[in-house]
Amino acid sequence: MTWTVAPDRFDSPDSTALRRDYYDEVASRYWGRPATAREIDEGLADDGVDRLTPPTGEFVVGRFDGKPAACAGLLLIDAEVAELTRVFVRPEFRGTGGGGLLLAAVESTARAFGVRRIRLDTRNDLVEARGLYAKHGYAEVPAFHRKPYAEHWFAKEL
Numbered sequence: 001m002t003w004t005v006a007p008d009r010f011d012s013p014d015s016t017a018l019r020r021d022y023y024d025e026v027a028s029r030y031w032g033r034p035a036t037a038r039e040i041d042e043g044l045a046d047d048g049v050d051r052l053t054p055p056t057g058e059f060v061v062g063r064f065d066g067k068p069a070a071c072a073g074l075l076l077i078d079a080e081v082a083e084l085t086r087v088f089v090r091p092e093f094r095g096t097g098g099g100g101l102l103l104a105a106v107e108s109t110a111r112a113f114g115v116r117r118i119r120l121d122t123r124n125d126l127v128e129a130r131g132l133y134a135k136h137g138y139a140e141v142p143a144f145h146r147k148p149y150a151e152h153w154f155a156k157e158l
Helices: 013-031 037-044 098-113 127-135
Strands: 003-007 057-064 067-076 081-089 117-122 152-157
Touching (some): 003 098, 013 037, 013 057, 013 067, 013 081, 057 081, 057 098, 067 098, 098 117, 098 127, 127 152
Antiparallel strands (some): 003 057, 057 067, 067 081
C-alpha cells in the first residue's frame, strides 16, 4: 500500500471530487449538520481555485494505491510567501501518512517557485489539521488577515 502525490488540474474529475469532499467536511463540521449539494456547489463557486495553477500556484492530489485520497493547494502571495490551502485527506485514508506527504509535496513546489515561507489559516474545530501542521514544523503565528472562518494562523520557514 503506497502513496503517490503529484500535481493535478484543479478541475480534473479526481480533483473536483476531492474538493467537493473537502468542502462537504469543513462546511458540515462548521454547521454541525450535513451540507447539502446546493451548499457545496455554492461554496465552490468562484472560490479562487483557478489561481492554483502555475504561475500563481499549484494543486496536488495524493493517491493511495492509485485511488484519489487527498489534496492540497499552494497559492503564491508574493515572491517569498505562499499560502497552503484546501488540505484534505479522505477519512478512510487518515493515519496512513498521506497528510505529511501532501505537505512535503507542496513545500517542494513552493521551493521551486522561490518561496521562503508558507502560511495558512484554519479553524478551532479542525483539530486534526492543526495537529498535522504542528507535527510538520508549522508554528502558530499572529493573525495575518481577518477573513471569516479563520481562528488559527500557522507559518513555516522553508
